[in-house]
Amino acid sequence: MFIGPRNLHSCGRTTPQITESKVCIPNCRLSELGIRAAMAAETICRTLRDGVLEGELAAALTIKDSSTSPHGFQVFSYVLSRLSSSILASKSQSRAIVIVSFTRNPCFYLEFLKRRELDVVSSHQWIGILDCYTDPLGWRDRLDNFKEISRDSSVLVHVYKEVKDIDKLHLSILELGKRLVGQGKMRFTVAIDSASEMLRHASVSKVAGLVSNLRSHEQISSIFWLLHLDLHEVGVASSLEYVSSMVASTEPSSQVDVNRERADLESPSLREQNFGEGKLHVRFKRRNGRVRILTEEFHIEQSGIHFVSLSSDTGNLSQSLLLKVQFSLQLSEKERAERAKVLLPFEHQGNGKPIQIYDGRRSLPENRDEETLTSTNISARKDDNRSGEIIYYRDSDDEMPDSDEDPDDDLDI
């Protein structure tokens, strides 16, 4: 009989730091790290749809990506379309959405929503776009013959020309939202397509202040924004994450060594793979401060981003990690067969007697006379002439080998 290594369920108590866990404990299953293969994208859409909880600030989501997995905008578009369909079906707390567009022409959003078969020109106005893309600094305004681009008048589009003035931007967002839902108790959602672009024009404190002010406004149901992580210092991203209740980050499906990340991505095949798929990690912060992590795989298709549950196949995880080391950590079939043949020192060596292994349930004095199942020591005779004897003692009586306690008991599933 083989007494295996310590039960890996102890990993369930580890603080879920995804990258570190993967590197340090390659054989751990993701579920054992508290990372559940669940509908991560679905959950963030549902949370944003439900909006403000009683006595709380508006739900806020940071979507962050990096150049190694630049799919943040696809996630942003997905959330936008899901939330828009909820608004149109009156299933959402918010009744309208204000898109603050920094990186895309407003026409892009209208076309995108139309492609999703969402009625952007419905009888009631539910979408407004604050256009910070066309003329963010008023350069076009300075040109004598500047003409504002004509758009579909049924959609509320307001060109904003002073992106450096965050206070004014705050007022403009609220003004646009109120034009959509009125002054009453109706709420609206704010979607900012690039917090990175905002941070290019204004300080972190100003941008974080804007988000906080929007979150605490009584007419705002939820807010979400996109951030390109590698354009900013760690502190900048953290300050925006502090003012959000959810953080969704895209990561390459092929994990590479953190220190060699850029170099590894020079490999065209790896780049191609990472640009077509990836993983979405979502971190939820609960009211009581508890953190929950969901993770999901996604594939980029022409019709958009598609999420699939993460397979918790340990083999795949180990495989992806093993590719990155220069020596072989895997066993061949032959090696595996040879390992199986090895007799461990505490195993009965085949003298014809019944196998006696201490199971930790009885103490030494009780079973000294018993010749049956238990013993405080395991005697293993190598041969009949008693040339050697191996004595095994348990490390501690405190640890029971088969505890009934669920190590994942504290996880919120």
Place this chain on the structure above:
Amino acid sequence: MDYRNSNLLDEALGLEDEECGLRGKVIAIQDCVETSGAFVFHQLIKRLLVPNSSNAVVFLAFSRPFSHYDRILRKLGCNLAAQRDDGRFLFFDMLRLQYPDKNEDKSSEDWLVAVFRKILQIVRAFPQNNKNYITIMIDDISLIEVAVHGSSGLVLDFLHYCQTLTSEFGCSLVTLNHADIYSSVENCAFLLQMEYLADVLVKIEPLVTGLAADVHGQLTVLNRGVSDGKGNLKTKTPNFRFKVKENVVEYFYPGSRT
């Protein structure tokens, strides 16, 4: 457009697709000191200005005079002077323009606004149906930064405004920049900003093994949003070698030559 002589670069850039080509796209070319990416610019100009096409090029030259490009393109079989006279090659010699005064706060921004105004006026002057045949080319970005006294934020603002023309009129924007200038940690954000801005990223680098007589460097094209015909949106990242000859550039895959 003549597609009979398409090469690996044309294929990677999607120039084989007559309907779309570069239209509405931002193409960022990054080179380094060891391997200049100027030849990609020359190849693109030649490609765009083939006879019987409706393409037009608006060229902002910060690094070299017209005579330089004219001489090179002539060897490639394209008469730039004639194209300029026909109004298909609009050359702006930025070297001759007076750069903004460093002591005045607003002058750098005003200078860039004036440059953008010129581009906008040209684009607007084109017939409505031909606006999406315009390609704006900038050689090179690092020298704009020099012109505006190192304000990379202003350069990004300028590029943003140029990008708005791609979505508004369907024109394309091609920029050349030097990756090694931004290799320090503080400056790499600028290069990343360019990468986020671009639809197609072309990287020209030397071989890892060093200089070789028959291979002058390698080229990686990161083309986002290429449809594979099965409903999937793929990102293609072909990597191939090149050799710049007097009248032509040869492209080939690693190991395909003896």
